[in-house]
Amino acid sequence: MTPAKEEINADDVAPGVMEAADHSIRDGIQGYLIGLALAIMLTVASFYIVHTPLIWGPGIPVALVVLAIAQIGVHLVFFLHITTAPDNTNNVLALAFGVLIVALVIGGSLWIMSHLNQNMLPMDQMTRMQR
Amino acid sequence: MSSTTEALPQPHRRDIAPAKLGGRGAPGHGGGGHGYATGHGEGGPASKRVIVGYGFWIFLLSDIVMFSCFFAAHAVLQTATAGGPSGRALFDPSRVAIETGCLLASSFTCGLSAVATEARSRLWTQLCLLVTGLLGFAFLTLEAKEFAGMVAAGNGPQRSAFLSSFFAVVGCHGLHVSAGLLWLGTMMAQIYVKGFRPNIVRRLLCFNLFWHALDIIWVALFTIVYLVGEGR
Known part of the structure; x- marks a missing residue:
């Protein structure tokens, strides 16, 4: 690592000019290590859970989705650095909007299509009617 | 982001409760920039x-x-x-x-x-x-x-x-x-x-x-x- 990290006086810096990082390298690496450890744990749990008799069969997809959402949260916090800091408010709001749209698209599609499936004739009856 | 109205030419008021403003320790997203750009027009526009x-x-x-x-x-x-x-x-x-x-x-x-x-x-x-x-x-x-x-x-x-x-x-x-x-x-x-x-x-x-x-x-x-x- 380069030892000479130039000190920039904050008052000398015009807005828009990069500021030197004021946190140590070790802190940065530590954050990523914690994130990696949590992500590995959740990933291993996901892969383990698929074939385990530990969980009631129909509950497995739910458990998988929960683990995936937890891991996405870990990635957001430790890798993408979404925080509650004031200069992050806009990012969090945009994320909330994105989550809303994703939930509407996926949840809505599944909901509507399952209802359509229920109201549909079985395929063999349908082809019989078309003759 | 923050309002650009009046605070721009003023010198940066870095010492107003810096601990409260957060935003440090985050090398990627948003942090590490001007920690005092709070979105309330205090430090001029965000970095x-x-x-x-x-x-x-x-x-x-x-x-x-x-x-x-x-x-x-x-x-x-x-x-x-x-x-x-x-x-x-x-x-x-x-x-x-x-x-x-x-x-x-x-x-x-x-x-x-x-x-x-x-x-x-x-x-x-x-x-x-x-x-x-x-x-x-x-x-x-x-x-x-x-x-x-x-x-x-x-x-x-x-x-x-x-x-x-x-x-x-x-x-x-x-x-x-x-x-x-x-x-x-x-x-x-x-x-x-x-x-x-x-x-x-x-x-x-x-x-x-x-x-x-x-x-x-x-x-x-x-x-x-x-x-x-x-x-x-």
């Missing part, structure tokens, strides 16, 4: 880094929304195998596990490259980016092999609606990774030629966000497509 990160974040979210459409299509069509093979017959869990490991490790080394960039170490940045690229390439190779094997066995995207949606969503992610690899190559060349200019560092920030977002999409992908699909 360019914060704004660039915000803009790129919005692009990433729109990309994720696009992916959600592919995911919705796949979730709806998961059982529409038209008499063809289902996920259980097609997927190889150990291959998916290795792919996941590659991508997670590459995400980690990408984060390390960001730390090295903060420390202005060219050597470590380049090394970490190189490892990131190699891991990404290993991921792509595995995925290409999987696709080639499926198509060779007659289970290409034209076999069933389930396989169409499978190739669409996984292939779209693979395309993103390929584009990311190209971008990574150009970033390494830019660091080599131009060094850590402010604009290059901002591009590196965007690349980092892109690569981590790809990993987030892969988390959703291996869960919904591979693991849930395998149980069917």
